[in-house]
Amino acid sequence: MIPELKILRPEKLIDLLDLIAPADGATRILAGGTDIIPGFHINSKRFSSIRKLVETVKIPEMHEIKEEDDSVIIGSSVTFSELINSELINTYFPLLVKAVSKIGSVQIRNRATIAGNFVNNAPCADSVPPLLVYNAEVEIANKNSTRKVLLNDFLEKPYKTQLKDSECVVRIILKKIDKTFTGDFYKLGRRRGVAISRITLAVILKKENNIIKDIRIASGAVTPIGMRFTELENDLIGKEITPELLVSSSQKLGKNVLDVTGLRWSSVYKVPVIQRTFYNLLENICLD
Amino acid sequence: MKITFKLNGENVSIEVESYKRLIDMLREDFELTGTKEGCSIGECGACTVLMDGKAVNSCLVLAAQIDGAEILTIEGVNQGNNLSDLQRNFLTHGAVQCGFCTPGMILSSLALLNENPNPTVEEIEESIAGNLCRCTGYKQIIEAVKATAEMSNQKLRNQSA
Numbered sequence: 483m484i485p486e487l488k489i490l491r492p493e494k495l496i497d498l499l500d501l502i503a504p505a506d507g508a509t510r511i512l513a514g515g516t517d518i519i520p521g522f523h524i525n526s527k528r529f530s531s532i533r534k535l536v537e538t539v540k541i542p543e544m545h546e547i548k549e550e551d552d553s554v555i556i557g558s559s560v561t562f563s564e565l566i567n568s569e570l571i572n573t574y575f576p577l578l579v580k581a582v583s584k585i586g587s588v589q590i591r592n593r594a595t596i597a598g599n600f601v602n603n604a605p606c607a608d609s610v611p612p613l614l615v616y617n618a619e620v621e622i623a624n625k626n627s628t629r630k631v632l633l634n635d636f637l638e639k640p641y642k643t644q645l646k647d648s649e650c651v652v653r654i655i656l657k658k659i660d661k662t663f664t665g666d667f668y669k670l671g672r673r674r675g676v677a678i679s680r681i682t683l684a685v686i687l688k689k690e691n692n693i694i695k696d697i698r699i700a701s702g703a704v705t706p707i708g709m710r711f712t713e714l715e716n717d718l719i720g721k722e723i724t725p726e727l728l729v730s731s732s733q734k735l736g737k738n739v740l741d742v743t744g745l746r747w748s749s750v751y752k753v754p755v756i757q758r759t760f761y762n763l764l765e766n767i768c769l770d
Numbered sequence: 771m772k773i774t775f776k777l778n779g780e781n782v783s784i785e786v787e788s789y790k791r792l793i794d795m796l797r798e799d800f801e802l803t804g805t806k807e808g809c810s811i812g813e814c815g816a817c818t819v820l821m822d823g824k825a826v827n828s829c830l831v832l833a834a835q836i837d838g839a840e841i842l843t844i845e846g847v848n849q850g851n852n853l854s855d856l857q858r859n860f861l862t863h864g865a866v867q868c869g870f871c872t873p874g875m876i877l878s879s880l881a882l883l884n885e886n887p888n889p890t891v892e893e894i895e896e897s898i899a900g901n902l903c904r905c906t907g908y909k910q911i912i913e914a915v916k917a918t919a920e921m922s923n924q925k926l927r928n929q930s931a
Contacts, residue, residue, distance in 0.1 A: 484789035484791070486787075486788055486789055512835075515832065515835065516812055524811065563824070589812070589825045590812055590830070592821075592826050593827075
């Protein structure tokens with residue numbers, strides 16, 4: 483059941499930060515609500531202490547997408563539908579568009595927000611792998627100060643991030659990447675619409691004369707939280723792209739995932755699927 | 771808490787409990803029972819309404835969150851005493867069987883048609899991917915939406931001719 487709540491809708495960021503400053507454990511930011519509201523309804527323990535919700539909907543800077551010289555700034559309460567419709571995001575960060583287009587349904591994407599997705603930090607948060615390969619930075623504010631942190635460091639473990647009760651994610655900063663990068667995103671769910679991801683992979687790659695100059699690989703759902711595979715990335719940089727390299731790096735990725743998750747009942751299915759998926763992604767990207 | 775919003779074209783104000791979701795307020799306080807509750811967790815789409823023209827699951831929105839917004843439910847879709855073309859096409863194409871998904875289906879496809887008067891079959895499928903129907907197999911629903919788009923384009927052509 484949904485408890486008796488106090489619902490506040492401040493119009494300025496500073497007012498929101500004042501409201502969350504006491505860090506009383508009973509106050510939570512509401513940015514969309516597609517996790518919190520059904521979470522209340524099914525009596526999820528994660529939300530049982532909440533008595534006050536502070537909505538972000540009226541704070542203008544949390545809803546903007548804007549271009550700066552070398553980066554694009556995304557307000558933390560931008561919805562997935564707004565990302566999909568943004569020319570800027572389509573131009574510079576196509577994997578993010580591809581990933582969030584597959585989240586939930588039109589109804590969910592019209593409400594759910596980007597920071598809501600990664601602050602909730604479910605293993606299957608589909609915006610996370612593309613944000614990780616784009617080296618997303620998160621700007622966090624409290625009443626007195628602002629700090630920036632890489633999303634990769636911000637995400638700690640399933641349903642847990644660095645965010646303190648007195649803090650709010652205000653913006654996401656994505657550095658524009660070199661136009662010579664190509665990439666792709668893959669999602670495996672049990673059906674197409676409203677499907678919880680089982681496996682997601684995001685890869686971007688830059689090559690010159692068939693040599694890998696840079697590569698970034700991130701997974702979701704199949705690992706406890708969305709994560710980068712930096713060891714494998716470093717291993718691949720400088721290598722010539724050959725069919726053998728695609729096979730051996732796919733095998734390594736499968737092993738890396740097993741190292742993270744340990745052997746599970748589903749491993750026998752998931753590991754070959756990850757390997758094949760990664761191989762197909764690499765093959766498509768390298769043919770570009 | 772007191773909220774003010776536009777419901778099916780009319781300005782309304784109501785004192786609503788903070789724990790009520792939009793669907794609870796529509797069904798219990800306004801007795802608009804056309805909006806159906808299926809799964810309660812945003813998967814089935816039976817509770818779909820339009821909020822500022824966009825399809826949303828009314829089970830995933832708190833009543834307090836719609837202060838100042840414009841809400842359209844199935845009760846506001848008809849034109850006076852007549853069914854809208856979309857509603858009529860749902861009937862003539864056999865897109866209504868048990869009827870439980872129908873209000874949500876109509877609102878999801880209405881949101882699509884308002885934004886995109888010439889949708890492809892893929893776009894229609896995407897727009898109702900969040901609405902489950904266990905009777906029709908979807909084909910009739912897609913045909914009804916397609917037929918509505920064709921009718922309104924024909925009307926536009928007739929007007930300009």
